[in-house]
Every structure is written in structure tokens, then in C-alpha cells.
Amino acid sequence: MSAHAPESPARDPAGYADVVLAAPVTVPYVRYSIRSTHWFVARALAAMLESAGLRKPDLDGLSLGSFMLAPDTAIGLTQHLGITARWLDYVPLGGACGIVALRRALRAVQSGDAEVVACVGADTNHVESFRASLGSFSVFARDAVFPYGSGGPNASFAFLTSHYMREFGATRQDFGKLCVAQRDNALGYRHAMFKKKLTLDEYLNARLIAEPIRLFDCVMPCAGAEGFLVMRRERARRLGLKYVRVLSTCERHNAFPDDPIQMRGGWVLDRERLYDSAGVGPADMSFVQTYDDYPVMSLIQLEDLGFCAKGDGPQFVRRNTFTTDGTFPINTSGGQLSAGQAGCAAGFLGLVEAIRQLSGQNLARPVPGARHAMVVGFGMITYDRGLCSAAAILAGGA
Amino acid sequence: MTGPLTRPKRKNPVLRTRLPLLPPWQRSRAALGLTACAALGRFELQTCRACGAVQYPPREACHSCLSGELEWRLQDGAGELIAETTIHHSNDSFFRERLPWRLGMVRLDAGPTVVVHLHGACAPAPSRVRVNTRLDKAGQGVLVAFPPEEVQNMANDKQLREMTCDPRFRKVLVTDGKTAVGQSLVRAVIGAGADLVWVGFAEPWKKFPGLQEIAALPQVTLIPLDVTDSKSIRTQAGEIGGRVDILINNAEVHRTHGIASRAGIEAARAEMDVNYFGLLRLAQEFGPALKSRGADGQSSATAWVNLLSVYALSNFPAHGTFSASKAAALSLAQCLRAEMRPAGIRVINVFPGPIDDEWNQALPPPKLGAQALARAVVAALQDGVEDVYPGDVAQEWLERFRENPKVLERELAGMAG
Numbered sequence: 184m185s186a187h188a189p190e191s192p193a194r195d196p197a198g199y200a201d202v203v204l205a206a207p208v209t210v211p212y213v214r215y216s217i218r219s220t221h222w223f224v225a226r227a228l229a230a231m232l233e234s235a236g237l238r239k240p241d242l243d244g245l246s247l248g249s250f251m252l253a254p255d256t257a258i259g260l261t262q263h264l265g266i267t268a269r270w271l272d273y274v275p276l277g278g279a280c281g282i283v284a285l286r287r288a289l290r291a292v293q294s295g296d297a298e299v300v301a302c303v304g305a306d307t308n309h310v311e312s313f314r315a316s317l318g319s320f321s322v323f324a325r326d327a328v329f330p331y332g333s334g335g336p337n338a339s340f341a342f343l344t345s346h347y348m349r350e351f352g353a354t355r356q357d358f359g360k361l362c363v364a365q366r367d368n369a370l371g372y373r374h375a376m377f378k379k380k381l382t383l384d385e386y387l388n389a390r391l392i393a394e395p396i397r398l399f400d401c402v403m404p405c406a407g408a409e410g411f412l413v414m415r416r417e418r419a420r421r422l423g424l425k426y427v428r429v430l431s432t433c434e435r436h437n438a439f440p441d442d443p444i445q446m447r448g449g450w451v452l453d454r455e456r457l458y459d460s461a462g463v464g465p466a467d468m469s470f471v472q473t474y475d476d477y478p479v480m481s482l483i484q485l486e487d488l489g490f491c492a493k494g495d496g497p498q499f500v501r502r503n504t505f506t507t508d509g510t511f512p513i514n515t516s517g518g519q520l521s522a523g524q525a526g527c528a529a530g531f532l533g534l535v536e537a538i539r540q541l542s543g544q545n546l547a548r549p550v551p552g553a554r555h556a557m558v559v560g561f562g563m564i565t566y567d568r569g570l571c572s573a574a575a576i577l578a579g580g581a
Numbered sequence: 582m583t584g585p586l587t588r589p590k591r592k593n594p595v596l597r598t599r600l601p602l603l604p605p606w607q608r609s610r611a612a613l614g615l616t617a618c619a620a621l622g623r624f625e626l627q628t629c630r631a632c633g634a635v636q637y638p639p640r641e642a643c644h645s646c647l648s649g650e651l652e653w654r655l656q657d658g659a660g661e662l663i664a665e666t667t668i669h670h671s672n673d674s675f676f677r678e679r680l681p682w683r684l685g686m687v688r689l690d691a692g693p694t695v696v697v698h699l700h701g702a703c704a705p706a707p708s709r710v711r712v713n714t715r716l717d718k719a720g721q722g723v724l725v726a727f728p729p730e731e732v733q734n735m736a737n738d739k740q741l742r743e744m745t746c747d748p749r750f751r752k753v754l755v756t757d758g759k760t761a762v763g764q765s766l767v768r769a770v771i772g773a774g775a776d777l778v779w780v781g782f783a784e785p786w787k788k789f790p791g792l793q794e795i796a797a798l799p800q801v802t803l804i805p806l807d808v809t810d811s812k813s814i815r816t817q818a819g820e821i822g823g824r825v826d827i828l829i830n831n832a833e834v835h836r837t838h839g840i841a842s843r844a845g846i847e848a849a850r851a852e853m854d855v856n857y858f859g860l861l862r863l864a865q866e867f868g869p870a871l872k873s874r875g876a877d878g879q880s881s882a883t884a885w886v887n888l889l890s891v892y893a894l895s896n897f898p899a900h901g902t903f904s905a906s907k908a909a910a911l912s913l914a915q916c917l918r919a920e921m922r923p924a925g926i927r928v929i930n931v932f933p934g935p936i937d938d939e940w941n942q943a944l945p946p947p948k949l950g951a952q953a954l955a956r957a958v959v960a961a962l963q964d965g966v967e968d969v970y971p972g973d974v975a976q977e978w979l980e981r982f983r984e985n986p987k988v989l990e991r992e993l994a995g996m997a998g
Binding site: 313314317318322323325326327328329330331332333334335337338341342343345346349390391392393394395396440443444566567 | 605606609637639664666667669670673682684706
């Protein structure tokens with residue numbers, strides 16, 4: 184660790200008492216869309232308001248995560264969609280944007296800066312847009328990654344995956360087991376992009392992309408949106424909404440900058456307080472939504488959040504089934520690997536699915552008796568590693 | 582691993598010649614610092630003047646102490662390959678045509694982790710490697726990891742050849758064969774494996790020492806070529822332009838005058854006619870043909886070499902008009918480089934100090950021998966370097982120039998001719 188690592192603050196953060204999450208919505212994903220991101224944001228907002236029985240003027244806060252809004256940001260959307268807000272946030276943080284948006288919206292409602300905040304992650308996907316986005320993703324990517332083969336995230340995660348395999352003895356079968364289990368989960372989720380069963384053989388023998396990564400280690404870029412509302416519990420009750428509570432959260436950016444290659448994320452710095460504040464531990468989680476942009480990241484997150492020791496990821500995979508009806512359900516709607524990666528909506532996918540699971544509004548197969556869930560956010564490889572790590576512990580019921 | 586290079590098959594004339602594509606070339610201004618050192622064949626990294634931290638990728642401020650005082654410092658490139666991949670899919674057309682492509686992540690002993698093009702002879706990770714810069718096909722600086730020790734056939738690596746201009750199995754035009762420098766260049770490129778060398782000579786009725794021996798080499802074809810004569814150049818470009826892979830323009834006129842030491846402008850005009858307009862004529866006639874063959878298989882058109890002079894950087898008054906003509910040629914060569922870039926043709930400028938020839942007779946040693954100059958040119962082609970300052974005098978002038986051009990101007994004004 185760096186000699187200048189920050190000390191943990193002595194103060195535990197205040198809880199989120201009386202503020203809840205409701206009205207989880209998914210705008211169904213499509214591989215390519217001729218619509219702009221604005222269209223997807225509008226669809227998400229309309230669906231949320233309808234399901235909550237609210238009108239647009241009831242919304243006084245908006246938090247937006249998106250990569251493909253340019254030249255607009257969140258402010259442009261207020262006029263575009265006719266929203267008058269007294270609280271506005273723009274969080275283009277990819278895989279971490281859902282939890283980061285959630286954290287800020289919770290505090291806004293808790294402090295009275297806003298009454299009802301809509302958190303939306305949305306992105307469109309044109310045929311050209313994925314390729315076009317790679318070279319302009321970050322200054323470092325343009326200067327020091329894209330000119331090296333232009334493999335995109337596949338190449339970056341190939342480094343991390345091969346290193347992890349060598350270091351901890353993970354095999355292709357281990358990653359395959361996770362991917363196959365998530366596909367099984369996706370078969371029960373009607374919005375998943377992948378609707379065919381995946382076999383381990385198909386996974387192992389798929390087309391090589393960037394050794395050791397093959398086709399089914401990679402997410403499918405697509406267009407779509409996810410979102411939910413943040414409001415006071417009494418408001419949700421008055422509206423007759425099913426809701427979930429947030430027990431604790433964390434975010435950390437550019438943790439462990441001196442690690443030569445990424446083997447851990449900022450969760451290692453935050454997990455103790457995350458569980459302490461929540462008053463629950465890893466064993467209390469009914470399911471976990473990892474940020475599975477590549478299967479190796481699921482293993483790293485499980486280790487860093489204390490579900491198993493560092494390096495025990497492969498053993499952990501061999502011990503569990505990960506399906507909604509088995510042991511240690513993970514990515515219950517299929518994760519990005521099977522549901523699709525709709526840009527910044529991917530940072531909301533696990534969160535929205537967890538809200539649905541814990542509040543009994545399932546679109547995917549229910550996890551029996553689910554009470555607590557861990558949702559993980561991760562993202563923004565601007566050079567050689569994901570900079571953002573985030574997590575939230577949610578609880579169902581009253 | 583890399584094996585010996587095999588002679589490419591004869592080109593199938595029915596097939597379309599592939600269009601030259603480039604790898605992504607956009608860079609931030611900070612990152613162009615890597616291009617600047619790669620152009621000289623050096624590996625430097627941004628280093629903080631305040632705290633000494635070494636960093637990569639290039640930034641606008643020190644990532645450790647936030648100082649804005651950064652400078653590029655020479656690195657030895659030693660490091661450990663900590664992860665590698667071979668990509669079989671790319672989002673860029675240039676790489677798509679060249680897959681699979683091997684990449685590595687190297688933890689430099691100096692600190693930073695760098696993403697590199699990985700030479701085929703590097704052992705699998707974890708292993709020791711040596712990182713260096715190269716200019717890629719787009720002319721931008723990139724990092725390449727090599728095995729720590731030289732291995733056989735190292736230059737033949739498929740990826741590396743996309744960044745270098747190796748004369749092996751290539752066809753070369755040397756524009757002037759009558760001088761010792763020209764003849765040394767011919768022998769040097771043949772020694773480096775060139776298939777065929779066209780050697781220009783301007784005045785076929787004259788006998789020049791050494792020319793007959795050069796003409797007797799099996800790879801050599803003498804061609805009448807006068808860089809002051811547009812028609813002569815056009816004729817030769819029509820004959821051989823579509824086959825020249827490397828053009829080395831060494832034709833020059835060198836007189837030892839300033840302004841006051843000679844009346845009239847005839848000598849100066851002759852210098853400009855060969856040294857500046859000669860380059861312009863050649864570029865107009867041979868440039869388009871080279872550009873069309875920037876991706877023509879293993880032995881594509883690849884480089885244009887200009888014999889300039891270190892006097893192009895700052896005027897040496899004792900050879901004042903010659904200096905001016907070389908400064909003009911340097912400026913034009915920068916234009917040529919920009920125009921050749923889209924085709925992936927490298928323009929290499931060679932800046933020798935005084936060459937050991939009749940026109941520098943009065944200058945004291947050290948002077949650069951013709952063979953040493955030729956070796957430097959071949960090395961530049963093999964390493965893909967863009968600016969070459971061969972020999973101690975040129976290196977010293979470069980250092981003085983980089984430190985303070987105005988100081989150099991005064992120093993040169995004080996030097997006796």
C-alpha cells in the first residue's frame with residue numbers, strides 16, 4: 184500500500200433511515216437502436232412515474248448516468264423532457280454510476296434538498312457507437328491503450344484475467360461455471376438479450392477474442408435504460424409502493440494506485456465499515472449482484488467484499504451453484520454477460536434487479552426468502568485498471 | 582518466436598494493392614513527448630523535477646506531488662512482463678488486417694506499469710523484458726517490449742516490421758552514386774539485405790572513382806538521374822517509381838561560402854537547385870508512387886531518407902549558403918513527412934556534422950566518414966528512427982541546440998571557417 188494511503192475517517196456515516204428505493208424499471212434492451220439516449224431516458228422516467236402513480240411535477244430531483252448524451256449532459260435533459268428540478272446530478276461513471284447516483288440521491292432526500300429523485304442509467308447503441316467510443320473514452324486510453332491493438336476492454340481484461348489465473352490457479356472452467364450459471368438465471372428473465380442456454384463446452388470452445396478471453400467472457404453492448412425512484416418511506420407507503428431500504432453503501436476511486444496490476448479494488452478499504460454500518464455480514468446476503476463486465480471481476484469482488492479470502496475465488500466457484508434456486512445466487516437476472524450491457528445502464532442493472540427481488544416485484548425467478556442483498560459497482564478503465572469501486576447493502580420488507 | 586525472413590513471392594498483378602491504413606494516431610499534447618523521443622530512438626519518461634516521480638501515461642502534472650514541472654528523462658527500460666495477451670479481435674481496421682497481435686503489461690523497474698506491443702521472442706509472463714520506444718506506422722511513439730538480450734532474427738518480428746523500415750528484401754533508390762557517401766550507402770543497404778539498388782548518376786559522360794565497382798555489384802542498376810532536371814526525374818519515376826520501397830536522397834552541392842566571401846549568387850543558386858529544389862522535384866515525381874504502396878505486402882514502400890546537415894538547425898556562417906539550403910530542405914522535408922504520414926511512409930532526416938570529404942577539407946577533425954554515415958542510415962531504417970544525428974559532432978550540436986538555440990547561434994558565429 185502507498186505510504187500516503189488515506190486514513191479511515193473516524194466517523195461512521197449516518198444511516199439512510201426513512202429513505203427508500205421504489206419503482207424499479209427496465210427499458211427493454213435492444214442490440215442496436217436508431218433512437219438517441221434521450222429517448223431511453225424518457226421511456227425510463229415515464230415508466231417510473233406510471234408505476235409510482237406520480238406526475239412529472241412530483242419529480243424534483245434527477246440523477247443521470249450516461250456516456251452517450253453528448254453534447255448534452257443532465258441539464259440538457261431537463262428542458263428536453265420538460266422537467267423542473269431543484270436537484271440535479273450527472274454521473275457518467277459506467278459500472279459504478281448506479282450506486283454513486285444512489286448514494287447522492289439518498290442524502291439529497293434525507294436532507295430535504297429533494298423529495299422525489301429519479302435515478303436513471305441509460306445509453307443508446309448505434310452500429311458505430313461502440314467502436315467510436317473506445318478511442319475517446321479517456322485521455323489515457325487514447326494515448327496509451329487504443330494505439331496498442333485497439334482491442335478495447337477485452338484486451339485490458341485479458342491482462343487482468345491471465346494474471347489472476349496465473350496467480351490464483353483459476354481455470355477457464357471456473358469462469359465458465361459462473362457464465363453458464365448466469366445464463367441459466369437469464370433464461371428466467373424476460374428482458375435478457377441472451378435467450379439460449381449456454382453449455383460449458385460452448386463457453387470453453389467459443390471464438391478467441393483476446394487470450395485467455397473468449398466470446399462468452401465478453402458482454403454484448405446494447406441500448407437500454409434502468410432506473411428507480413428515491414423518496415421518503417412515508418411517501419412510498421402513501422403511494423402504496425413496494426420498496427427496499429439501503430443499509431449502507433461505499434464508493435472509492437483510484438484505490439491502490441501503486442499496485443502493479445489490478446488484483447483488488449477499493450472495497451478492501453471500505454468493507455469493514457460497510458458491514459458494520461449495515462449491521463449484517465457477508466453470510467446474511469441472500470444474493471449478490473456483482474459487476475460482471477468480465478467473469479474475473481466477479482471473483483475479485485467476492486474476495487474483496489469478504490465472501491471468501493483473496494485468492495480463494497476459484498475454490499468458492501467450485502463450491503457453489505450461483506443459480507437463483509441454488510447456493511449463493513449471483514446476478515439473478517443474468518448479469519451483463521447474459522442480460523446485455525447497455526452502457527451506463529449496466530451500472531444500474533444489478534441495483535434495479537435487487538430492488539425487484541427484495542420487494543417481490545420479480546421479472547426474473549425469485550430468490551426464495553430473500554432479505555438482504557449486496558450490489559457491487561465497478562468501472563471506468565481509463566488506462567490499465569477499473570478506477571471506481573462501489574457497493575450497497577439493501578434490505579427488503581418494512 | 583521469430584524466424585528468418587523469407588523472400589516475398591512475386592506480386593500477383595491481378596490483385597488490388599491494399600490501401601495503406603494507420604493505427605490510431607491521435608494523442609494528447611503531453612503524449613506527443615513520447616513521439617518526440619521515439620523519433621530520436623530514445624526511451625524517455627516524464628519525470629517530476631520536484632519530487633523525482635517517474636510516470637506513465639504522460640500527464641499535465643506530477644501524479645505524486647502535483648508539481649507542473651515535468652521533464653522527459655532517459656530510461657533503461659528494464660522491467661518485468663506481468664501479464665500478456667494475444668488479441669484475435671480488434672476494433673481498428675489497421676490491426677484487423679494484422680491479427681493476431683501480441684500485447685503485454687510491463688512493470689518497469691522505474692515504477693510505472695506500461696501497456697506495450699510485445700515482441701514475439703519475449704518469454705511468457707512473468708519474465709524479464711526491456712522496453713523501448715518505436716514509431717508506429719502512424720509515425721507516433723509507442724512502447725515495445727523486447728527480450729532482455731538480443732536474439733536471432735529479432736528484427737524479423739512481424740509486429741516490429743510494421744514499425745521499422747528494414748531494407749531486407751526491399752528495393753532502394755540512392756539518388757547519387759558518384760560520391761563516397763553515395764557508394765557507401767549502396768554497399769550498406771546491400772549488406773543489410775536489399776534486393777535491388779538503383780543508383781543515380783547525373784553526368785553519365787564523366788568517370789567517377791568507385792562507380793564502376795559499384796555498378797559491378799549484382800544488386801546494382803545504374804540509372805541516369807539528375808535532380809536538377811525535372812524531365813530526368815519524371816522519366817525515372819515512370820520507369821521505377823512503382824517499385825521503389827526506400828528512396829535515399831543523398832544528392833547535394835556543398836560550397837564553402839558565407840555572404841561576403843563570394844560575389845554573386847551562382848554558387849548559392851546551385852546549392853539550392855540540388856539541395857532544396859532537387860528534393861522538391863523528387864518528392865513530386867516519386868512521392869505519389871511510394872504513397873500508393875504503403876501497405877503493399879511484406880516489402881511495401883516504407884521510407885524516404887534525406888541527407889541533410891546539422892547546419893540545417895542553425896547556420897554555420899563559414900558554410901553559410903550551404904547551411905541555408907539545408908535549412909530550406911529541412912523545412913520541406915517536414916512538409917513531405919506530413920504528406921507521407923497518411924500512407925505510413927517514414928521520412929527520415931539525417932543530420933551529419935562535417936563529412937570527411939573535399940568540401941570540409943579545411944575543418945579540423947572529428948569528421949564523419951562515409952561508411953559511418955551509411956551505417957547510421959541503415960540503423961535508422963532498421964530501428965525506424967525519424968531523425969538521425971550521426972557522429973559526435975552532430976550529437977553535440979543537437980544537445981547544444983536543444984538546450985538553447987540562441988546560445989548555439991552565437992557559438993557558431995564565433996567559429997572560424
